Each structure stands twice: as structure tokens, then as C-alpha cells.
Amino acid sequence: MGRAVPAVTRALDILELFLDRPTLSAPEITERLGLPRTTVHELVTTLTERAYLIPTPGQPTRYRLGMRLFQLGSVFADQLDLAHEAREAAQLVAAECDETVHVAVLDGTDVVYIAKADSTHPVRMVSAVGRRLPAHCTGVGKMLLSGLTSEALDAAYPLDGELTAMTDHSVTSPVRLRAHLDDIRRQGLSYDECESNEAVFCVAAPVYDHTPAMVAGMSISVPSIRWDDRRREEWSALVRKGAAILSQRLGHRPSPTR
Structure with missing residues (x-):
């Protein structure tokens, strides 16, 4: 088996935080995972650009799970x-x-x-x-x-x-x-x-x-x-x-x- 990629692992850790909380801010993600602020900012930005996260309406500094995850989940359910x-x-x-x-x-x-x-x-x-x-x-x-x-x-x-x-x-x-x-x-x-x-x-x-x-x-x-x-x-x-x-x-x- 190959080596786990740290950046991917951290991105998945961020997404899994939303299993317990509907919305999170970047500072909350930083605190809960113990990651550097710049790392969290880069990962959240990337996840948002790919529609895995989206800003919460009316609260642009908070994020929620995006449509891309729903689409993947729907494919999983169909299979x-x-x-x-x-x-x-x-x-x-x-x-x-x-x-x-x-x-x-x-x-x-x-x-x-x-x-x-x-x-x-x-x-x-x-x-x-x-x-x-x-x-x-x-x-x-x-x-x-x-x-x-x-x-x-x-x-x-x-x-x-x-x-x-x-x-x-x-x-x-x-x-x-x-x-x-x-x-x-x-x-x-x-x-x-x-x-x-x-x-x-x-x-x-x-x-x-x-x-x-x-x-x-x-x-x-x-x-x-x-x-x-x-x-x-x-x-x-x-x-x-x-x-x-x-x-x-x-x-x-x-x-x-x-």
C-alpha cells in the first residue's frame, strides 16, 4: 500500500468535523484539529472552490457541507x-x-x-x-x-x-x-x-x-x-x-x- 498524503488526510478531517456540527468557522476548525491557521485557510479555500464546502448564507465566515458531497453520497446510495x-x-x-x-x-x-x-x-x-x-x-x-x-x-x-x-x-x-x-x-x-x-x-x-x-x-x-x-x-x-x-x-x- 502507498503512503497516506497528509494534505488529503487533513482535508478529510475537516469534512468529518461537519458530521457533528452543521456549520463551522475557520477558527473553530483550527481549534478542533490543532492545525496552523494558514493550513486551515488553504484547505478550506480549496474545498470551497471544489464545492465540498460552501459559505453559510448570511454568515460568509462560516461554512457548511456543499453540493458535491451530496452528489457523491447519492451515487453511493444508488450503488x-x-x-x-x-x-x-x-x-x-x-x-x-x-x-x-x-x-x-x-x-x-x-x-x-x-x-x-x-x-x-x-x-x-x-x-x-x-x-x-x-x-x-x-x-x-x-x-x-x-x-x-x-x-x-x-x-x-x-x-x-x-x-x-x-x-x-x-x-x-x-x-x-x-x-x-x-x-x-x-x-x-x-x-x-x-x-x-x-x-x-x-x-x-x-x-x-x-x-x-x-x-x-x-x-x-x-x-x-x-x-x-x-x-x-x-x-x-x-x-x-x-x-x-x-x-x-x-x-x-x-x-x-x-
Whole structure:
């Protein structure tokens, strides 16, 4: 590999400052990066000339991100392939836990599996890409349902209706489903405790894109013979990390912690 070019690195450092602040002045950039004022002035001038930065209207001494970055970001978004990125992220997680990892999307009241990485254990979950399951019976499905608006949820699951059961543990009450979804929103994780398969537990986390909408869910599925409190804690942390990696690949940027 070649040597990193210091001037390019500094220019990128300047642009990345705007991830946390909508506008910055040259003195603020100088202070935050610890660079000489003349260096910052030259870099900001160059970035402005190339439309990577533009002066803020009414505040010409302050700068914001320019149209050129939007154009590049749009090209990046157009080239994203959710299924491809999901496969790679699922494989990374499966390599760490050696359990079956799925990524699924919501289609009406069903989930559709778009990516899968298998466990190497002789006893493992049997599933396939393209399979559809009732969303309310799966961990990944309930995670995706938690991202719906109240209006969309009411339309899909009227309170006076009854939900199909896949096992004796499935949620069949719309009221109980809403209570589950409230818990999922608070925790940021969803569990399937033998609700879609009598012998399988799952834990799922949300996947976001650059918009930032919840576009998918990632789950780790574990046969009940290998599921216990320790594994629940470990795989919960791992699927959260894996979903965050996939979200980052899709252009998601988490909100700054306040």
C-alpha cells in the first residue's frame, strides 16, 4: 500500500468535523484539529472552490457541507445492495457465534429472509433465503413491526382481531403484541422464545439506512439446547453489534449521544 498524503488526510478531517456540527468557522476548525491557521485557510479555500464546502448564507465566515458531497453520497446510495451487504454482515456475525444468522425485511405482515449465514453445528435451525413467516411470530419480525407507526400497526393488526399461531408460545393477541413492541422499542432488541419454532430461540436487532429508516432486522437463531442466560446476554450484544455494522454499511449515522 502507498503512503497516506497528509494534505488529503487533513482535508478529510475537516469534512468529518461537519458530521457533528452543521456549520463551522475557520477558527473553530483550527481549534478542533490543532492545525496552523494558514493550513486551515488553504484547505478550506480549496474545498470551497471544489464545492465540498460552501459559505453559510448570511454568515460568509462560516461554512457548511456543499453540493458535491451530496452528489457523491447519492451515487453511493444508488450503488448499495442490501442483500449483498446483509450477506457479508451475517457471515461476520455467524463466524463469531457459530449460530445461524438471518437478515430479513418486512413485507406487509410477513418477514422475508434476504440473507442467511449457517451454523456449523450438527443441530441448527433449518431455513432458507426467500422464506416468509408471520412477522408477529419471529424476533426479527417483531423488531421490524416496532418501527411502524401506530396507524400502520392498527391497519395491519386491528385490536378486535386474532393473530395466527405457529406454536403454543406465539403471540395471538393484538393487545399483547403491542405490549411486546413497546418493550422492544425500549430495549432496542427483540426476542423469539420458541414462538415460530418450538425448539429455537432468537434475538434480533434493527438495521437502519442513511435516511435513517429501519429497513431490515438481523437475528441470531439458537436451538433451545444451546440457549441459556449467558448465551442470551452474549448473543444480544453480538447481534446489536452486527446490526450496527450493517447499518453503517448502508450509510446510517447514529444520532450523537447527548
